[in-house]
Amino acid sequence: MPRTLKEQLPWTQSPIIANAPMGGFAGGALAAAVTAAGGLGQIGAVVDMGELERELTLAQKSLPRSKSNGDTSNNNTISCSSTTLPIGVGLLTFILKLESVLPLLQRFQPSVIWLFAASELNDYTTWTRSLHAALPHSSIWIQVGSASAALTVARGDASDASTQPDALVLQGSDAGGHGFEHSASIVSLVPETLDLLAAHGLSALPVLAAGGIADARGAAAAFALGAAGVVLGTRFLAARETIVPHEAYRDAVLSAKDGSTSTVRSKVFDNVKGPNIWPGEYDGRSLVTRSYTDFVDGVDIGVVRERHADAAKRADAGFADTTDGEAKSSGNGAGRRANVWAGASVGLVNELQDAGDVVREVRKGVDEALKAARARL
Ligand SMILES: Cc1cc2nc3c(=O)[nH]c(=O)nc-3n(C[C@H](O)[C@H](O)[C@H](O)COP(=O)(O)O)c2cc1C
CATH class of the missing domain: 3.20.20.70 (Aldolase class I)
Known part of the structure; x- marks a missing residue:
């Protein structure tokens, strides 16, 4: 018992x-x-x-x-x-x-x-x-x-x-x-x-x-x-x-609203640093990132990974949803690229x-x- x-x-x-x-x-x-x-x-x-x-x-x-x-x-x-x-x-x-x-x-x-x-x-x-x-x-x-x-x-x-x-x-x-x-x-x-x-x-x-x-x-x-x-x-x-x-991670969680649209489940989050090592039945929920939207828009995963690696070198480690000029000029596109794992309740x-x-x-x-x-x- x-x-x-x-x-x-x-x-x-x-x-x-x-x-x-x-x-x-x-x-x-x-x-x-x-x-x-x-x-x-x-x-x-x-x-x-x-x-x-x-x-x-x-x-x-x-x-x-x-x-x-x-x-x-x-x-x-x-x-x-x-x-x-x-x-x-x-x-x-x-x-x-x-x-x-x-x-x-x-x-x-x-x-x-x-x-x-x-x-x-x-x-x-x-x-x-x-x-x-x-x-x-x-x-x-x-x-x-x-x-x-x-x-x-x-x-x-x-x-x-x-x-x-x-x-x-x-x-x-x-x-x-x-x-x-x-x-x-x-x-x-x-x-x-x-x-x-x-x-x-x-x-x-x-x-x-x-x-x-x-x-x-x-x-x-x-x-x-x-x-x-x-x-x-x-x-x-x-x-x-x-x-x-990074503090930008917590700031992203605290400022996110409406988890229905600000978060999403996807396997791509496990692909942004290299090949996904998780067992097949798993994916993950993160705030929507530029890595995710690029991938959905058809950007090659190799390019998604390069942009992710570039963003990880930023002062905010890629967590902030920034529009800083450096990111733009690198062709990387501004904005959050690193995973911010968070659930649908994030708006609460x-x-x-x-x-x-x-x-x-x-x-x-x-x-x-x-x-x-x-x-x-
Ligand atoms: C940032 C983050 C990291 C997590 N890491 C793990 C983990 O290492 N092991 C695990 O069993 N679950 C992990 N989980 C999932 C939790 O066990 C749990 O199922 C989930 O947080 C519950 O949903 P909630 O985030 O909506 O409260 C993680 C969840 C989050 C948000």
Whole structure:
């Protein structure tokens, strides 16, 4: 019988809110701040294990832990199992080897290990079995993007319970960053998946929703759809603790409006620096860039890459939507060329905030949003 999210994350306050483990963006400072505010803070790993070690060390140092059951008025003292670090670590399984990350996971013992982007769904079975064996106190969560994938992953290898995850994250099409080329929004994805899991005797498996949730109203909607927890990525791009490649990146997120038109899903975002290495079913959502519009207009990908490389040398690293003369005179065309990964909710992200304030604001607002909804019925 899978444990509830609250059993897996005993320090969290209800409703459960997590930051997405955004590789290169979500580091130890963000994870610690989100956890300290009663959420699940997560670090996103890519391939540099030295960097992951530094971010895990930072999170560990920033989170004084108490073994006793908690004084929730003290946001800096987290009560949880003495064996796990109360954060999650996100791993992209298609580019990582389990043996290269395992020593760090065993040393830091994160409460959650989040898996995403397997080359094949079967890979999760192997990863989950090995991780459960090596880290019996950690929960394994897997992010998927369809009801059928959710069922396959939830079942694991039916003859071996250790291959089954402790929770699923359902990522809808509004999500920022990498996701599924064929996808639906969480509005249908969550309830259909819950029905399918229930039909196969898997209704006890906790399910979180991700994609397009940027405030309490979105979170309340996800809980109404049946989610047991919510994951926010794009909203945390505007958190002070989040690492951004350049301030122009954050400015672009803060100033973007109307995600329906200002963001788009495409595989071309993974082609602008060189050939796409992501498994075939993935694409990504970014702000619309000149690289994207050039490609759609039929500009050869080699030229798109050259222009992208030129723009990356600019002072704003290609993130700003500038009309500076240098870019024009180089024939490069002015404007944003570098990817600004962000979700369809980007128009709701308007303020630079402390991550803890984001968690508290969303948590407090869920109840109000549900009451307001009830009042309109
Ligand atoms: C900038 C950015 C980077 C991301 N990087 C990762 C990653 O490294 N691993 C991962 O599992 N998901 C990653 N994601 C996707 C998130 O896990 C999550 O599905 C998404 O942020 C949820 O949608 P939202 O952005 O609308 O909140 C990323 C998302 C963003 C916006």
